Amino acid sequence: MNDEFGFGGQVPYGQILDGAIGISEGKIQHIAHSAAGLTADQVIDANHQWLTPALIDCHTHLVYAGNRSNEFEMRLNGVDYKTIANQGGGIVSTVKSVRQSSFDELYQASEKRLQALISQGVSTIEIKSGYGLDLENERKMLLVAQALGKNYGITVKKTYLAAHALPPEYKDQPDEYIDQVCQWLPILYEEGLVDAVDAFCENIAFSPEQVSKVFDVAQSLGLPVKLHAEQLSDMGGAGLVAAYEGLSADHIEYLNDNNIEKMADKGVVGVLLPTAFYVLRETKLPPIDRMRQQGVSMAVSTDCNPGTSPSTSLLLAMNMACTLFQLTPEEALAGTTRHAAKALGLEHQKGQLKVGFDADIAFWDISRPADLSYLIGQNTLQTLLVGGKGYNLSAQ
């Protein structure tokens, strides 16, 4: 191995130069340094492109209606968050738009964002509810997410996030609202609409005690949990995820050392959301070095949402994870492949070019893997295989 990548001859990324991959029945059956001995009905010449696992966006609020560019403009004209919120802005304004939208309107508004992500090599995505905040509209959001996955032929993991914000009708009644959230969860689960449960644990949202009530119901249904944790303060949310042996703690700018150790101990993934950090002009960096030292798997995601991350670029999130959070390009790629898979409980079937794994493979016209995080605003995807089949976005 030459030292082209400056690794002193180690094999970065687990890469294989001039390798070959054999696929059948949607799975990787063979991966080696050459195609010798392989026979195939169809051969794809990768033409010196780099192949990676297709990307996984493990934290999105992709289903929503309306947009909040007005708030963006108000803020830049000196109006503060509190005033915007008091004028019905923020999450509540998106809740209003979602409640006013039909299923079709919500689907059409959301599919454009999904198309953008798929065009950058994403074939597995997590989509949260959380802008309905009542049973009918939480169901509508999750049905849209389900339909997007079915119609676009990609893997969608649906996360119940009714504990995202307090709806207007429960103003100053968080406990009563959390009781409703707990009542709706088994109903939506029985309808096949929930794969995991999330909540916003923050001083402007729900307390660890309120989140625990929702997590107890999730646990009783055998559902895994994840959490918007330590985004703006240290509420100890990551420790709660570890206590429930959950999938991930997300944002985690204010994550403390003690909870890093608990995450490492329970295999909880730390999901980094650098685009939200950038949009909010946050200053508190997540404890990347400490998570590295403790062996916490770090994932990277867009957090696609109308308020703090109106972005549909996972490649940009990778660049921001490196530039803002100082991840290495190899860590950023792991963060949108095998670690993102782990954040969704899919680490045994997706996120790696490995025999037995789904043949979800992205072909990139790049000089080296670091280009995926280095290049800004340049989509180098040439081919996307989903389940071993060429993905044609325009045919969806």
Ligand SMILES: O=C(O)CC[C@@H]1NC(=O)NC1=O
């Ligand atoms: O502003 C929005 O619409 C969502 C914000 C988003 N949700 C959350 O829990 N944290 C966030 O940054």
Ligand SMILES: [Fe+3]
């Ligand atoms: Fe989020």
